[in-house]
Amino acid sequence: MTSSTPENWEAVIGLEIHTQLATVSKIFSGASTAYGAEPNTQACAVDLGLPGVLPVVNADAVHKAVMFGMAIDAHIAPYSIFARKNYFYPDLPKGYQISQMDLPIVGIGHLDIEVDGETKRIGITRAHLEEDAGKSLHESFHGLSGIDLNRAGTPLLEIVSEPDMRSAKEAVAYMRKLHELVRYLGICDGNMQEGSFRCDANVSVRPKGQQVFGTRAEIKNINSFKFVEKAINHEIERQIELLENGGKVVQETRLYDSDKDETRSMRSKEEANDYRYFPDPDLLPVHIDEEFKATIKADLPELPDAKKLRFKNNYQLDNESAGILTASRALADYFEQVVKISTCEAKLCANWITGELSAALNKADLEINDSPVNAERLAGLLRRISDNTISGKIAKQVFEILWQQADTDADGIIEAQGLKQITDTGAIEAIIDKIIADNPGQVEQYRSGKDKVFGFFVGQVMKEMQGKANPAELNKMLKAKLS
Amino acid sequence: MHTKTITALAQGLRDREFSSVELTQHFLARIHQYSELNAYITITEEAALSAAAHADTLLATGNAPTLAGIPIGQKDIFCTLGVKTSCGSKMLDNFIAPYNATVVEKLNQTGAVMLGKLNMDEFAMGSSNENSYYGAAKNPWDIARVSGGSSGGSAVAVAAGLAAAATGTDTGGSIRQPAAFCGITGLKPTYGRVSRFGMIAYASSLDQGGPMTHNAEDAAILLQAMAGFDDKDSTSVNHPIPDYQATLNDSLKGLKIGLPKEFFGEGLSANIATDLHNATQEFQRLGAELIEISMPTLTLAIPAYYVIASAECSSNLSRFDGVRFGYRCENPVDLADLYTRSRGEAFGKEVKRRILMGTYALSAGYYDAYYLKAQKIRRLISEDFKKALAQVDIIMSPVTPTNAFGIGEKTADPVQMYLEDLYTIAINLAGLPAMSIPAGLSAEQEGAPMLPVGLQLIGNYFAEAQLLNVAHQYQQVTDWHQRKPADFQ
Structure with missing residues (x-):
């Protein structure tokens, strides 16, 4: 599917990609991050947000984030801080998510993509560490909801791109490139079905030539390359249609429904939470010095x-x-x-x-x-x-x-199986002689200029020799015999 | 037995003067006898007696840890495995902690016997213990008066002989102020000296646990057991722990004591000013030098504190949502109803007030004006202390502007209540260690009862040993710390 953007419009796309870091334990607790366990069996006191518990940052998560930063040639913050993003939801045990706001661990970097044989540089604004929430399960609880906190506290690296992409194709190329990179680095297993690599897409359109960005919509949680392409193309079409009919795009969060191949509104900007970010007083700033960076650089794979x-x-x-x-x-x-x-x-x-x-x-x-x-x-x-x-x-x-x-x-x-190729010229010659003797008509045709018949002889000899004749030797000898 | 210090009790236990079981029974009997003081929220009688029996067997081997068999109380803010940990709130009235706080674990390991969980202001928010869901702990010197807060139950228990010692926590004065009101010794260590793991958070960047005891020597012994780096608390500091008892008898000759003039001016009751003047004279006789200093930013401490502490608590208390533990309202109709009614029905007035203030201070558009501004003030205050402590060894000040006030006297006016913490709050903002020691017994006016007066000692980061030394030397030449409330002898 290629972008269906009409000539006079231009799409502007930025992606936020959540990569689950492949650490053994969670970002702020010692519980396992393995996927697929029985609900709530991999949530310890810290993950449950019990009274009195405290987070301790997993050094491996920091290590992996820095690896990523080095791989995209980014600025690594010598000093980064964790912040609390406050909101209430049953699968968010503490009532806040520990994330990074003002000082993320990875700063500005870039990634080159290749589309239609051309290389394009996509800017990466930042990448920050945060913890994942649990899962709300709304089925099979008879009108109630179930909460599984196994995923709560799983380390994520949220990678935010610049709005540098101009088509769904470019967006997919960027996403694939990033997917390839994080797996190369071994910092993420890249399993999209299990949600290890998820994408939110910010999409807007503007008349070609216009400098100012149009109003964007954010499409949440798209979990495959195919759906990213479809969702973005659908959203571009929706926005253009809206604008061409005199409407306005509203800033909102939309959900992509892969069954119906459409996006639909989730919540508008006005309904958005005030997350009241502030530095998490339970965690110290993360200091990264040159020596640490040098060690990681030395260990970076090709x-x-x-x-x-x-x-x-x-x-x-x-x-x-x-x-x-x-x-x-x-x-x-x-x-x-x-x-x-x-x-x-x-x-x-x-x-x-x-x-x-x-x-x-x-x-x-x-x-x-x-x-x-x-x-x-x-x-x-x-x-x-x-x-x-x-x-x-x-x-x-x-x-x-x-x-x-x-x-x-x-x-x-x-x-x-006796498959050894016969290179013995004597053996091949004997068969060739036999085939020539048995097929005088074809010999006549070949000699009168019908080159195509040569293939017939090759086939007959091979058949006789169960395909084991050395093809080069056979060709050479056959040619000599027939001429 | 109940007026004896830890040192004396430990000696008695080792000399077989009494067993830990007898000692524990004695304290348990007094707890029941003086239940009107409302010092305890939970009494862990059975567990205490079995821990005491275990301590006795250890003592019999002659190889028992330092606090073996000593009955203590834990502030109900520390999580205790299998025991209700309410934090003074209806919200956690049904909460049985599934793990031990690091402080509890450490004290258990040194053989201390936990008698029960001590009363406190709800989620440690308060200066009078009147914000407890379980009612106010009462001041044994005059039961019509407050014990102070938030560690009111701890101060009452030690003052009235309902525990040999107790743990407390201090976010803006919550160890020192009740210690002053009840005439005991309380130490708030340097931020990061004692692990906060398992200590239910009020304001994470200010909270610090510490000992509440009969005297400085006991505080040294208890701190020894409580202090130390904890890999479960990122804000605990990996700094060597000195032998706090080893330097108790060091001479104070040449010690420079700073007296901030801002702390001895307007607002300080005359009787307290007099008692503290006498106390500083005593230090002079011990060889110390008194130096007047000025710390102009101190007056900014209260507003900065209430912004920062409220902001942090508004987030820290979000986990109490009725979903996983704690109070849940009856028959919620939907998620919003579950949240609003569970929180609305289970949090007390002061807690709600601070959550609202903090939520406001962190809101988009107000963050810079409140939270960031407060953090800047916090830095200025720390700088002020740094400068002062470059000039002097130790700073002395009042702990409270007045004697213990009457129950109900200040509940109508929260700002008046907040001003109670005028002299203690700045120290939490700076993260410094400070102590409150008994330094007088006086009446505010004619006919008022004689009540304890506290002296505050403020030291440099990790200078707990020095504070304990200074306090101990004072207690060698005075007997204020030995005075006990007459009605609870």
Whole structure:
């Protein structure tokens, strides 16, 4: 779906993305952050907001936030403070959320995205640490609501972009890039179904050429790339239609309904809470010094953009393959392992991983880390293609077996099934002679100029040899015999 | 036995003069006998006797911890595992704490026997204990008068011999003022010296727990057990803990005592001025030097305090919403009804007043004018103290402008009540340690009863040992701390 923005209008989009930091325990308590436990079994006294309890900040959450800041080349605040955002809701146990307001831990940074072959820099205003709320469950309680506080206190990094995006496509590209980055850094598992990576989109439109931003609407809690694109496009259309009919956009919060593919009003600016932010007196300011930053910088993994460039330069990969292979750190690592173990040409490795292997993974809905064919077994197979033991076609059969039978390896399969390619010219020659003798008519046709018939001979010889003839050798000899 | 100090009781226990069970029974009997004082909200009789029996077995081995078998009371603001922790409020009348506050845990570990939970102003908001849901604790020197607050029950219990010692908390004077009114020794430590974990928050940046005892030596012993860094409280400070008893007998020769002229001017009752003058003379005789100092920002302390404390409490008390624990209204029709009625029915007047003030002070458009301004004043006050304490070793002042006033006398006028804390509040804003020690017994006018007068000692950050030393030396040459209310001998 491409943006349907008419020529004379321009959309302005900024995203707020909540990434759940992959810490073992919560941001202000020792309770586990694991997903999916029985309701309220992972909420300790601190998470429940019992009288007298106090928050203590999880150093790992701070560490991960700083990692993110370094990765987007952002200003890291030497001094940041936690603030209380006050509002009442049953799934907010303390009656306030601990967040950051005036002095967030990560300041101005940026992220480059690629749309239609062009690179665009998206500004990141800030990223701040905060705790998640619990969940209200409104079903199956007979008119009452249930509260599950397992999620309460889960660390979040809220990443706020500048209003730099001009289409839903750009917004999705930014979101994907961010998703890729946080997973690279290992600071977020990126699981969107479990809500580890959620997006709020601020959308406004303005006549093309106008400098001033239009009034924006905020679309809350969009949990997939697909829905972000749809929700933004829908909202752009709604606002343009409204303005073209003489209406006005009101500043409000809207919800995207994926079933109906529409957004609807949740609350207007007037109904918005006064959150009465103030510095949390239970927590000390977070001081980050140069030494701490240097340690984190040294431990930072190679980032997607740098890795992609290196793959292009060192392995002579094209832009697309390099992009696919570096989309996740795990896939990139897999690729490099295969190259290293197999010592094959990088291009061959790349083709197999982005082709056969990726297709199989997609079909089985598996991530690279769960691939039934590990790097070593794939390398074993590629080595045999490389040294002409088997042809590419036979290799696909071998791969099929590698995929299905865990304890096999390429050499074993080739041996057991007699798939070894025949490079013995004597054997190939004998078959060629037989086929030529058996098909005088086709020989006549070929010699009278019908080149297409050449394929017939190749097929017949291969058939006779169960596909094991070395294709290059076969072509060469056949050509000589027929001429 | 009930007038004895911790040191004397510990000796008695070790010499088998009496057992902890006997001692505990003695205190429990007095608590029941003098229930009219309303010092306790909850009496944990059974648990106390079993803790005492356990202490006796430890004492018999000759290897018991310092406070083994000593019966104490805990202010009902400290969470106590399995015991009602009401914080003086209807809101928590049904709240059984599922864990121990760090202070409680520490005192349990040193073998202290908890007799029960002591009365206090609701959520520690008050200067007279009249804001308690359970009624005011009464001053044993004159039961028509207030005990002071918010740690009123603690002061009454120690003064009337209903506990050997007690814990208190001090946000704007809540240890020192009742200690002064009831004639006992109270110490508010440096902010961060004693863990706040499990101490129900009123104003987080000001709250600090401390000991309330018969004398400075007991305060040293109790503080020793209470103090220390706690990894569950980010605002507790990892600073070495000295042996508070080791320096009690240091000489005061050459000690520079600062007397802020702003604290001895208008508003101070004449009898208190006289008693404090006599006390400072005593210090001079002990070798100290008296220096008049000026701290011009002190007069700004009360408005700054009521903005900051109210702002923090408005947020701290949001968790009392009727959803998970505490009071819940009957048959709420919807969420808003649940919130408004639960809070409306369970919070007392003063608590509501401060929540409203604080909510207002933090509201959009007012934040800069109130909260930020108050924080600036707070910094100025700290600077003033810093300057003064560079010039002198210790500052002395009154604790209260008047003697204990009558129950009901000031409840109609909250501002009048707030002015009670004139001399104590600035110290909380600065985070400094301060003590209140008995320094006189006098009547405000002809025919009025003779009531205790407190002297405030203010020290530098983490100078608790010095404060205790100064107080102890004074108590070696005076006997005000040994005077006990006649009706509760």
